Amino acid sequence: MENKVENNSxxxxxxxxxxGGRWKSIILFLLSDHTRCFGEIAARMPSISRKVLSEQLKELEADGLIHREKFKEIPPRVEYSLTDLGQSLRPILKDLAIWGQKMVLDTVK
Amino acid sequence: MENKVENNSxxxxxxxxxxGGRWKSIILFLLSDHTRCFGEIAARMPSISRKVLSEQLKELEADGLIHREKFKEIPPRVEYSLTDLGQSLRPILKDLAIWGQKMVLDTVK
DNA sequence: TCCATTAGTCACATTTAGGTTACCACTATT
DNA sequence: AATAGTGGTAACCTAAATGTGACTAATGGA
Incomplete structure (x- = not known):
């Protein structure tokens, strides 16, 4: 939140x-109607590496868009969900997806 | 258009x-209610280099989002405008801007 | 003759994003 | 004693994005 927003208007x-970036919108969309743990997200995004997924989740958390909850269990479990700020992006994410979907369809035709 | 869309769904x-990327949404927004020439766009985006601006405009044109019209005058003049496909992004661009604007305001407070 | 103007390009350097592979902690199960 | 399962991290590397500064063509005007 801090640096990214403050230095520009x-x-x-x-x-x-x-x-932005290749992954964040997809991650946010996956969390937009479910709380999900790390492995679940990874399973639904086969082409992102675990390292990058971990980094992106950290950034999204630092930016206040997602919430991370770690349970003290064995094996460990960590749940990710959208914050209110993250939820406020849902309509935009949906529109981005719809627009992209139309592009894909038009291109295939 | 071609490669970018076809290889994924x-x-x-x-x-x-x-x-995506740092500049494209800004460029599209600048064109969303005016046709503008290269220098005008550059003047409104002081922090992008001319080289990168030129590259981005080429990509946007190749992707079918903007139209480029070159006039045979001296000194040369080139006008950029949104295509219909580009116009279809206007509501999304507006929402992105509104969301970002809110972020900036909330952060300053 | 020389400068200004527009819309770039070229060669090069640097920064950033993303990827690969190996590895760790902790405990339950076999 | 070894293995499985979860959620990662560390070291390293590559490719893509972006930046810098110099340069160009063509012509009108001082």
């Missing part, structure tokens, strides 16, 4: 800094 | 490939 730069 | 990957 362009709303696009701000938004893209928080949800 | 994830709508987020598609959309982010076309409008």
């Amino acid at each position: 362009c709303p696009f730069t701000t938004t893209i800094a928080l949800i | 994830c709508p987020f990957t598609t959309t982010i490939a076309l409008i």
